[in-house]
Amino acid sequence: MPEMTYLEAIRAAMHDEMEIDERVFVMGEDVGRQGGAFGATKELQQRFGELRSIDTPVAESGIVGVAVGAAMAGQRPIAEMQFADFVSCAYDQLITCAAKMHYRIGWAVPLVVRCPNGGGVGGGPYHSENVEAWFHHHAGLKIVCPATATDAYGLLRSAIRDPNPVVFCEHKFLYRRVKQQVATGPRDGVLVPLGKADVVREGSDLSIITYASTVQLALAVADTLEQEDLSVEVIDLRTLVPFDRDAVLDSVRKTGKTLIVHEDNLTGGFGGEVAAVIAQDAFEYLDAPVRRVAALDTPIPFAPPLEREYLPLEEDILSAARDLAAY
Amino acid sequence: MSTPARNISAVPEPAPAPRISDEEALNLYYWMVLTRATEERALNLYRQGKLPGSYYTGRGQEAISVGMAAPLRRGADGDWLSPWIRDLGSYLVHGVPVWRMFAQFMGKAGSTTRGKDGNLHIGGYEWNIPCQVSHMADMIPLTVGAALAYKQRGEDRVAVTSFGDGATSRGDFHEGLNIAAVLEVPAVFVAENNRWAYTTPISKQTKVTDLYKKALGYGIPAIEVDGNDVLAVYSAMSEAVAHCRAGRGPRFIECKTYRMAGHAAHDKYESYMPMELLAEWSDKDPLKRLEQALREERTIDEAKLEGIRTKVKDEVHEAVERADDDGFADPSEAHLGVFAEADTDA
Incomplete structure (x- = not known):
C-alpha cells in the first residue's frame, strides 16, 4: 500500500473512479491543463482527455448548474470550487436545483461539488471559509468532511458513486500535512460508506x-x-x-x-x-x-x-x- | 405571412428551411388549440377556487411554446427540453398528458410531482423534461450541462431551454451562455421577449432590448423571429436543432412577442399595461394568424379546423374529469424522496 497525502488520496479517488466509469468527469477553474490550484486533478486531463477534465470560465454558479444538468443527463460530474469560499456564488444552484430535483420529480442528481475548505493556511477571509454549515440546513444535499487520507479517498469514491448531490468539504490544511498508507486502485481501492462515523x-x-x-x-x-x-x-x-x-x-x-x-x-x-x-x-x-x-x-x-x-x-x-x- | 428569420451572426446563411407541409401545419394547429384550451379551462378552474396558489398563462405565446418543441425528439432518450412558465404547449408537445397538467395545477397525486410542486413546475425522466424552478435563468446552466453530456457521449441529441426577457438580467443567463459557447455544446436557447417581467417593462430591464444581441456578445449565432408566427418559430427551431445535431455548437433564437395578460392570474395588469398596445398585439394573436394562413394560404377546409377544435374540447373535458377524480397523495409522502436510492428511480 502506498503512503500518500490527503491531497494525493483525493486525486487517486477521482483517477480510480474515472478509470472504471467513463461517466465520471471533472470540471472547474484551472482543473484541466494545470490540474487545479492545489493539484488535485493533476494529469487527469492528460490521461482522460479534454472532455473529461474540463477547464471552465470563472463562473461558479454556471459550473455547478452545468454539473447538475450533466448529472441529470446521465454523467457523473465532479465540480471543483477552486476554494470552498467561492461556492457562495453557486449556493442557489445547489439548494434550488440540485437539492430539490429528486424530491419533486424523482430524478436523481449524482453530483459531487469539491470544496477546498477551512483555515490555518493564512488565506484570509475569502480563502479559509468552512462552508459545511451553509448546506446542512437544506434537505437534499449530502455533506462529507474527511479527516484522514484513507477517508478522503474512500469517502470521495463513495460520494462519486452516490446518486445524490454531495458537497465534499476537503480540508486544505490537511492536504499535505496528513499522510497515510491508503489502499487504492480502480477495482480494489477502499470504499468508506457515507453516514458512518x-x-x-x-x-x-x-x-x-x-x-x-x-x-x-x-x-x-x-x-x-x-x-x-x-x-x-x-x-x-x-x-x-x-x-x-x-x-x-x-x-x-x-x-x-x-x-x-x-x-x-x-x-x-x-x-x-x-x-x-x-x-x-x-x-x-x-x-x-x-x-x-x-x-x-x-x-x-x-x-x-x-x-x-x-x-x-x-x-x-x-x-x-x-x-x-x-x- | 411569415416574417423571415434574420440571421445576424457571422456563420454562413443556412439553407432555406424546407416548406412546412399541410400536415405539419395542422399538427402545429392542433397543439396550439390544445394549449389555449387547456389554459382557458385552467384559468376558469382557478377563478372557481379549484386551483391552489396562483395561475400563470402563456396566452399569446403559444406559437413559441409549440413551435420550439415540435422539431424535437421525444422520450427519455430524446432531446432535453426545459421550458419556462409561459410554455404550457411545450410540455404537451414533448409528451406530458393533458390530464396530468390539470392534476399538477390541482396538486393531485397524478401531478408529475405528486403534489410536491405546483403550476408549470412539471417534469419527468420519461419525457426528458427537467422540472423548472421559480428562480429565473437557473435552468440555463442545467441545459448546458445536459448538452455537454450528449457531446461527451457523442450522441446527436440537443438540449433546449426557454426563458423570458426578465431572465436575461440574471447571472445564470450570462454564465450559462458563456460556458455553452466556450464548450461548444449542442444547446438551443429560446428567449421569449414578451416585453414584461411582472410589472417591469423591458425598457427598465435592459438597455439592449434586442435579446439576440446579448447572445452574439458571447459568440453564439443568434437570430430573431416573429414569435407570434408558429411557422417562423418552427422553421427557425428546426434549423437550429439541425445545426446542433451536426455538432456545430449552440444557437440562440429570440422570439419577439407580447404578454397578453398579467404575470399571473392574481396580477391586476390593467393598472400598468398600456391598453392600446394590448389591443394592437391582440390583432397579432398567433392562433388567429395560423388559422388565417391555413384557410387562405393553404386553402384548408374550415370543417377540418373545426374537427380539430372539437377533438381538443373533448380531450380537455376528459382531462379535467380525470384530474378531478384523482386523489391527493397520502400525506406520508411529504416525508419521502429527499434522497435517491438509485441512479434514476423516476
Whole structure:
C-alpha cells in the first residue's frame, strides 16, 4: 500500500473512479491543463482527455448548474470550487436545483461539488471559509468532511458513486500535512460508506465529537489527558449528512460527558445540531452540560496571530476537556 | 405571412428551411388549440377556487411554446427540453398528458410531482423534461450541462431551454451562455421577449432590448423571429436543432412577442399595461394568424379546423374529469424522496 497525502488520496479517488466509469468527469477553474490550484486533478486531463477534465470560465454558479444538468443527463460530474469560499456564488444552484430535483420529480442528481475548505493556511477571509454549515440546513444535499487520507479517498469514491448531490468539504490544511498508507486502485481501492462515523479512539470518561481538521487535535488532547488518567473517546463524524446519530448517542451514553469540536464558527455550526440531538435523546445519561469548542463568530482574519486567535486550537480543546472532566 | 428569420451572426446563411407541409401545419394547429384550451379551462378552474396558489398563462405565446418543441425528439432518450412558465404547449408537445397538467395545477397525486410542486413546475425522466424552478435563468446552466453530456457521449441529441426577457438580467443567463459557447455544446436557447417581467417593462430591464444581441456578445449565432408566427418559430427551431445535431455548437433564437395578460392570474395588469398596445398585439394573436394562413394560404377546409377544435374540447373535458377524480397523495409522502436510492428511480 502506498503512503500518500490527503491531497494525493483525493486525486487517486477521482483517477480510480474515472478509470472504471467513463461517466465520471471533472470540471472547474484551472482543473484541466494545470490540474487545479492545489493539484488535485493533476494529469487527469492528460490521461482522460479534454472532455473529461474540463477547464471552465470563472463562473461558479454556471459550473455547478452545468454539473447538475450533466448529472441529470446521465454523467457523473465532479465540480471543483477552486476554494470552498467561492461556492457562495453557486449556493442557489445547489439548494434550488440540485437539492430539490429528486424530491419533486424523482430524478436523481449524482453530483459531487469539491470544496477546498477551512483555515490555518493564512488565506484570509475569502480563502479559509468552512462552508459545511451553509448546506446542512437544506434537505437534499449530502455533506462529507474527511479527516484522514484513507477517508478522503474512500469517502470521495463513495460520494462519486452516490446518486445524490454531495458537497465534499476537503480540508486544505490537511492536504499535505496528513499522510497515510491508503489502499487504492480502480477495482480494489477502499470504499468508506457515507453516514458512518468512526470511533477513532475508544474511551470511557469523556466523548469528543468532531470532524475534519480538529480530529487530529482531539486525538492529541486525548493523548495528553491519558497522562492525567482520563480516558477520552474521539468520534470522527466523517459525514454531517447523513448524520450518524447512533454513533454519537452510543458514545455519550457510555461516557456521560460530551465536548463538541469543529473549526467552523460556533453559532449556527453543525455542533449545535449535535448538541440538540444529545439533549433530546441522551439527556438522562449526561453528567455535565454539553460543551462546544469552535471558531470565533467573526470572519476569518488574515494575519497569523489573528488567525490563531480565531481558530480553535489544541490548548482550547484541552482546557475545555479538563473543565468538563472536573465538572 | 411569415416574417423571415434574420440571421445576424457571422456563420454562413443556412439553407432555406424546407416548406412546412399541410400536415405539419395542422399538427402545429392542433397543439396550439390544445394549449389555449387547456389554459382557458385552467384559468376558469382557478377563478372557481379549484386551483391552489396562483395561475400563470402563456396566452399569446403559444406559437413559441409549440413551435420550439415540435422539431424535437421525444422520450427519455430524446432531446432535453426545459421550458419556462409561459410554455404550457411545450410540455404537451414533448409528451406530458393533458390530464396530468390539470392534476399538477390541482396538486393531485397524478401531478408529475405528486403534489410536491405546483403550476408549470412539471417534469419527468420519461419525457426528458427537467422540472423548472421559480428562480429565473437557473435552468440555463442545467441545459448546458445536459448538452455537454450528449457531446461527451457523442450522441446527436440537443438540449433546449426557454426563458423570458426578465431572465436575461440574471447571472445564470450570462454564465450559462458563456460556458455553452466556450464548450461548444449542442444547446438551443429560446428567449421569449414578451416585453414584461411582472410589472417591469423591458425598457427598465435592459438597455439592449434586442435579446439576440446579448447572445452574439458571447459568440453564439443568434437570430430573431416573429414569435407570434408558429411557422417562423418552427422553421427557425428546426434549423437550429439541425445545426446542433451536426455538432456545430449552440444557437440562440429570440422570439419577439407580447404578454397578453398579467404575470399571473392574481396580477391586476390593467393598472400598468398600456391598453392600446394590448389591443394592437391582440390583432397579432398567433392562433388567429395560423388559422388565417391555413384557410387562405393553404386553402384548408374550415370543417377540418373545426374537427380539430372539437377533438381538443373533448380531450380537455376528459382531462379535467380525470384530474378531478384523482386523489391527493397520502400525506406520508411529504416525508419521502429527499434522497435517491438509485441512479434514476423516476
